[in-house]
Amino acid sequence: MEQHIVSIRLFSKTGGKNMSANSQPLIATIYNPHNQSKEALIAGFIARKQKFERIFRDIRDSTMTKPEQHYLIQGIRGMGKTTLLLRIAYEIENTPELRQRLIPIVFNEEEYGIGSLADVWERTAQYLGEADIAFADLYDNVTKLYGQDDYEQRAFQAIIDALQKQNKKLLLLIDNIGDVLKKLDTQEEKRLREILLTTSELRLIGATSVAIEQVHDYTKPFYEFFKMIHLEGLAKQEAIELFLKLGETYHTEAVQQLIERQPGRIEAIRRLTGGVIRTMVLLFEILVENGSGSVFRDLNILLDRVTPLYKHRLDDLPAQQQKIVAALAQAWDAASAKELAQVVRLESKVVSAQLKQLIDNNVVEKVETKTKNHLYRLDERFFNIWYLMRFGRKTDQRVLWLIRFFETMFAGDEEWMQERIDGHLKAMEVGTLDPEAALYLTTAFSTIIKDEEIEDKLKKTTRIYLITKGYNSLAANITYSKQEQVTEIIHSGKYAEAIKFLSSFNNKNEAILLDLSACYLMNDETLLAEENLIKSFTDKKEYLINDINDHQSVSLAAVIGLVNGVKIDIEINGEVKKNLFSTDKSRIAAEIAIQYFTNKLANRKNISFSIVEKFIQKAVNTVKDIRAFFVYDIINLWNDYYLTSYTLNKYIDGILSHLNNKNSIFNDPLNRLTKEFLELLLAKKQYHTAYNYFQQEEWQLKDRFKPLYYATLHFLKDEYPTDYLRMGSELKETVDDVLSEVAQMAIDYA
Incomplete structure (x- = not known):
């Protein structure tokens, strides 16, 4: 009768032969390939084809008429040893010629019942009986011999006799x-x-996750006995083939997109996992599915999944090697034997000897140097990440492992990193993100990201999210962003320190350049202040020369520069010329202040006031342009200093002389500044002050800003009811718009 290999009967608990190759997710059986159907295992077998074909060819071509070479497959846990053993067994069953003469028996991965050589023969007899009905009585026949002095020899001979009787050979496949x-x-x-x-009736293929002492110690019986097959991490092409096969199973489109759009991502996964198949499969789902901001949760799940794998790996090691692995994990970066010896408190020669074994076991990687003092680090970076999470210092373990993960996965791929950050921010926006995940992911992203603007957005968004959710204690763990730190330094008046900090920023955007300009000016470094101010205009040169229809686009440069005949050179051949302000401190001060104002930078209103106070108010006799005083009044109002606005009264005639000139190229910006000032008066509830300006007939403000005038009367309609009623119906909608703007300004410039 045709026999069947024992692994099917023993281990196919979830479907057996009738299960389709793709009906069982590989991830569900990643820790126990025995639970996978034969068809599914064969269909998903990719990574170790060359090793498999080499061993199987030897088995197929060997007649076993004489004793054959025995194999030992060595590789750390998760490298595919068990799967390779099963694949060999299944191929024997699927090959009629071999099936007629050879019975493969796959032992359980953990054989706790074996304590002696006699136990090995008992278990072999049991498995033979389950594999082939011709051996159904063998186990009973063997155990009947128990109690005799030479029980082990008799048990073994009983098996050999049974095999010879059936003209069969036996292949033992023993994991661990x-x-x-x-x-x-x-x-x-x-x-x-x-x-x-x-x-000649018996051949053995063993597998081990560690270097076996009995094989490597020349005093032991099995020294250099086996033909060694080393399973190392997957090569680059093997990793791609593995992911393509996983894609065929359940994520075809996502995997194809991953490989086509980001081929470097597969290589990053391979490096991160050391090419360990089991970890790569576990990591697979996160990398192709995570678009919901749930990466923190999924990584936690993944770390739980790999815990059995990695815990076994640690448990397999002797005590001294465990200490060395722990030290390397905490260090993360490569360390020398001498450095490790100091940490683990062992002699350097002892550490070096243990490191050699760890390298042989593919746990540690040696980094060659030009000296004899080589460096060492954990070979599989994800194993390192797992250790940091599970055993790192409590103060940093929840974040450090995430940082290391992202550093490794996003190296050189800022676009993919930004996608993850966008997903994280989106999850907070819709309110679906776990509070702890929000904190830890933000901390990790903020540590790695090089863009200070993104870091600031991450931290502020997360802080608000956690407080809104009622997790104030978690929100308190979010440190100040670099931009927030700059704000504190500027508020304290430490301008030299602020310059040094701002100069280190990677993303010197408009706001950072404006801060640099302000700090240089307050530090009396006028040329550098002007240079950085002009740089801040590079991306918005239209503010200087085009019509301005948005109050956020007002640039005093167009007002105070051109009015006084100062030539403004805009971008020529990609370069902004630097004679915009002719190093007039009051003009530079006014420009910086109005930029802070129009950009609604509430946390800069203090320095805006300091700037105009120092370079305009206190230098009143040297200020050459009256428009600087206009800015001075606006900044005073912004800071809630309700002066008599003597500056406006003193210089308004000069300003309005240009407003009255219909051909003046400055009408638009000046009109805008005047409108800003009047609206700000209303936003600050200075209704009577605004009303008094409108009453100055020579300034003609009523005609120029009629909607603003009636908006002012709206707030004073109890005092001037008749005047308010004069408003034409065609103005009502426009006046309502002005009132809405004023209400918004009251919020923006509080």
Whole structure:
């Protein structure tokens, strides 16, 4: 009767032969390939094809008329050893010629019931009986011999006799064979070696996740006995093939997009995991699915999933090696043997010897240097990340592992990093993000991101999100962004310190350049103040020369520069010329202040006041342009200093002389500044002051700003009811718009 390999009967608990290749997710069976159907395992077998074909070709071509070479497959946990053993067994079953003469038996990955060589033969007899009905009575026949002095020899001979009777050969596929060998005493080891050397009916393929002492110690019976097959991390092409196969199983479009759009991402995953198949499969879902901002949750789940794998890896190591691994994990960056010796408090020669074994076991990677003092780090970076999360210092473990993960995954790919940040911000916007995830992800992203503007947005958004959700204690853990730190430094008047800090920014956007200009000016470095101010206009040169229809686009440069005949050179051949302000401090001061104002930078109104006070109010006799005083009044109002506005009264005639000139090229910006000033008076509830300006007939403000005039009367209609009623119906909608603007300004310039 045709036999079946034992692994199907023992392990196909979730579907057996009738299960389709793709009906079981690989992730569901990643820790126990035995639970995967034969069809699914064969369909998903990609990564170790060359190793498989090499071993299987040897099995197929060997007649076993004499003792054959035995194999030992070595690779850290998750490298595919168990899957390779099963794949060999399944191929034997699927090959009629081999099936007729060879029975493959796959032992359980953990054989806790084996404590002696006799136990090995008992378990073999049991598996043979389950694999082929011709051996159904073998286990009982063997165990009946128990109690005799030579029980082990008799048990083994009973198996050989049964095989010879059926004209069969036996292939033992034993996972974690090191655990079995450890349980044998020296005599049993010698006995097993002798059997394997002299018995043609039996062939052994073992697998181990660590370097077995019995194989590497020249005093042991199995020293250099096996033909070694080393399973190393997947190569680049193997990793791509693995992901394509995973895509066929359940994420075809996402994986294809990942490979086509970001081929470097696969390589990053491979490097991060050290090419360990099991970890790559576990990491797979996060990288192709996570568009909902749930990366923190998914990574936590992933770390839970890999815990059995990594915990076993640590448990497999001797105590001294565990200490060295712990030290390397905490260090993250490569360390020398001497540095490790200081941390683990062992002699350097002891550490070096243990490092050699860790390298042999593919746990540690050696980084060659030009000296004898080489460096060492954990080979699989994700193992390092897992250790930081599970065993790192409590103060940093929840964040540090995330930082290391993102640093590795997003290296050189800012676009993909930004997509993750956008997803994170979106999750907070819709309110679906777990509060702890919000905190830890923001902290990790903020640590890695090089753009200070994005960092600021991340931290402010998260702080508001957590407070809104009622998690004030979590919000308190969010440190100030670099932009917030700059604000504090500027408020304290430490301008030299602020200059140094701002100069280190990666993203010197308009706001940063404006801050630099302000700080340089307050530090009496006028040329540098002017240079940075002009740089801030580079991306908005239209503000200087075009019609201005938006109050946020007002640039005093167009007003105070051109009015006085100062030539403004705009961009020529990509370069902004630097004679915009002719180093007039009052003009520079006015421009900086009005830019802060029109950009609604509430946290800069203090320095705006300091600037206009120092360079306009206190230097009143040297100020050459009256428009600077206009800005001075606006900034005073912004800071809630309700003066008599003597400056406006004193210089308004000069300003309005240009307003009265219909051909003046400055009408638009001057009109806008005047409108800004009057609206700000209303926003600050200075209704009577605004009304008094409108009553100055020579200034003709009523005619120029009629909607603003009636908006002023709106607030004073109890005092001037008749005047308010004079408003034509065609103005009502416009006046309502002005009132809305005033209401918004009251908020923006509070």
